[in-house]
Amino acid sequence: MLAGAALAGPAAANPPGxxxxxxxxxxxxxxxxxxxxSEVFESAVPSxxxxxxxxxxxxxxGTGFFADSTGTIYTLASVVGDGLSVSVTRGDQRWPAKLLxxxxxxxxxxxxxxGAGATPFLEKGECGEVKASSPLVVVGFxxxxxxxxxxxxxxxxxxxxQGKFFTTTHIRANIPVQRGQGGSPxxxxxxxxVGVLVSGLESGAGCFVLPIRxxxxxxxxxxxxxxxxxGWAGVTVHEMPMAVQGSHxxxxxxxxxxxASSQFRSGxxxxxxxxxxxxxxxxxxxxxxxxxxxxPVAVRIARGxxxxxxxxxxxxxxxxxxxxxxxxxxxxxxxx
Amino acid sequence: MNTDIHKLLRLKRYETPTSDYxxxxxxxxxxxxxxxxxxxxxxxxLWERLVxxxxxxxxxxxxxxxxxxxxxxxxxxxxxxxxxxxxxxPGLALNDPRPTVNVLPPGSGDIRFPVSSxxxxxxxYVLEARPVSYESPYSF
Numbered sequence: 219m220l221a222g223a224a225l226a227g228p229a230a231a232n233p234p235g236x237x238x239x240x241x242x243x244x245x246x247x248x249x250x251x252x253x254x255x256s257e258v259f260e261s262a263v264p265s266x267x268x269x270x271x272x273x274x275x276x277x278x279x280g281t282g283f284f285a286d287s288t289g290t291i292y293t294l295a296s297v298v299g300d301g302l303s304v305s306v307t308r309g310d311q312r313w314p315a316k317l318l319x320x321x322x323x324x325x326x327x328x329x330x331x332x333g334a335g336a337t338p339f340l341e342k343g344e345c346g347e348v349k350a351s352s353p354l355v356v357v358g359f360x361x362x363x364x365x366x367x368x369x370x371x372x373x374x375x376x377x378x379x380q381g382k383f384f385t386t387t388h389i390r391a392n393i394p395v396q397r398g399q400g401g402s403p404x405x406x407x408x409x410x411x412v413g414v415l416v417s418g419l420e421s422g423a424g425c426f427v428l429p430i431r432x433x434x435x436x437x438x439x440x441x442x443x444x445x446x447x448x449g450w451a452g453v454t455v456h457e458m459p460m461a462v463q464g465s466h467x468x469x470x471x472x473x474x475x476x477x478a479s480s481q482f483r484s485g486x487x488x489x490x491x492x493x494x495x496x497x498x499x500x501x502x503x504x505x506x507x508x509x510x511x512x513x514p515v516a517v518r519i520a521r522g523x524x525x526x527x528x529x530x531x532x533x534x535x536x537x538x539x540x541x542x543x544x545x546x547x548x549x550x551x552x553x554x
Numbered sequence: 555m556n557t558d559i560h561k562l563l564r565l566k567r568y569e570t571p572t573s574d575y576x577x578x579x580x581x582x583x584x585x586x587x588x589x590x591x592x593x594x595x596x597x598x599x600l601w602e603r604l605v606x607x608x609x610x611x612x613x614x615x616x617x618x619x620x621x622x623x624x625x626x627x628x629x630x631x632x633x634x635x636x637x638x639x640x641x642x643x644p645g646l647a648l649n650d651p652r653p654t655v656n657v658l659p660p661g662s663g664d665i666r667f668p669v670s671s672x673x674x675x676x677x678x679y680v681l682e683a684r685p686v687s688y689e690s691p692y693s694f
Contacts, residue, residue: 270677275678276675276677276678277675277676277677277678278677278678278680279677279678279679279680280679280680280681294680294682296680296682297680323689325682325685360679361679362676362677362679377691379684379685380684382684383689383690383691384685384689385685385689388685395681396679396681397679397680397681398679398680398681399681400680400681400682401680415681416682416685417681417682417683417684417685418681418682418683420683425681426684426685428685450694451694453693453694454692454693455692455693455694456692470692499691499692500691502691502692502693502694503689503691503694505694506689506694509694
């Protein structure tokens with residue numbers, strides 16, 4: 219019985235052409251998937267914990283995972299509540315945890331357990347390699363059940379859903395998840411974490427995943443500065459119908475009190491911010507998310523016929539200055 | 555003008571309704587009378603009957619309040635008696651599923667009910683409906 223088929227990448231010796239089909243026995247393929255998912259799951263389990271907290275409304279339960287050997291744990295801001303009473307459970311072990319940081323822009327929280335010794339942690343993968351159809355495994359605690367795997371594929375990379383923009387690009391995964399799994403690690407088939415499960419889709423058959431690179435930006439800020447330091451440039455942009463040097467992103471207005479006011483002008487076309495190439499206005503979301511207040515970043519712009527490499531030192535993000543961002547409408551961040 | 559009115563009055567003199575009309579009129583009159591009676595509250599009807607039977611019957615105004623107060627006291631007594639019987643009855647004592655009240659020792663100044671507090675509810679298992687999303691792609 220050779221009904222199953224799998225795609226094989228083009229061999230180096232073969233000329234470029236349509237992908238070749240490898241005929242694989244059904245049971246062999248099923249067994250290979252089972253073995254691989256099982257290995258990923260088993261290797262991740264020691265690093266995945268149940269996170270519980272209390273707030274004024276009662277108990278909250280979610281999932282987290284160790285980010286390093288010192289007991290730092292990734293979870294969701296909505297899992298830790300007010301952070302006054304957080305505990306972590308793994309098997310029969312239970313530790314109190316303290317809140318290190320909550321980031322309202324990404325929804326991520328970092329907590330830390332002391333006295334757990336050197337903790338196992340998950341290796342970070344390259345989330346940029348995740349694309350539509352990439353196989354992914356979620357390991358988390360659905361409801362009050364034991365740690366469980368969920369398997370599926372990436373559906374795509376999204377910056378918005380139902381008209382609402384995310385703070386940065388998210389992975390949309392076609393993986394069924396349950397309540398309680400918020401904060402779970404999302405792993406590739408090499409067992410490396412490529413994202414953090416932040417929300418489910420309405421149908422329950424899919425979820426959104428914050429790429430691990432975005433979560434690591436939050437953790438690195440906390441490691442370096444003791445808190446999350448999102449940056450703000452102070453520019454409003456608009457989309458040009460015609461691309462200039464491949465970019466449709468033109469600066470519309472520069473806040474006179476913002477850090478960009480000294481070098482940037484209305485009419486400049488933004489080509490690159492840090493290592494993020496700009497093509498569409500939505501690329502500004504990623505550019506904005508990875509800015510760090512007080513840390514200079516290279517910005518390439520087109521001004522007339524010239525291409526200029528400038529340096530921008532972002533200011534503190536308006537959200538960190540008092541949560542006023544939510545009240546502002548589109549394009550209204552000029553005067554926080 | 556007067557001539558016209560006189561003519562009309564003469565004509566009306568011959569417009570006599572048929573006998574059916576008067577029969578229907580009587581029935582309709584009785585029906586309306588009954589419906590008017592039914593609009594009154596029952597207690598008012600009974601009171602009118604009573605007064606009709608005993609034309610000399612008169613009650614002081616304070617008596618109404620007295621009767622009402624007596625009715626309240628009596629009904630309260632009946633309810634309390636029934637409740638005590640139910641809680642101490644031998645048939646219910648073993649299997650009564652209702653929660654009981656734990657009274658702390660005298661002097662503790664606190665009474666706790668074995669009703670679940672919020673912290674005893676199942677936890678809220680977290681999975682948000684969608685990612686944090688409130689930013690505009692047109693500014694940074």
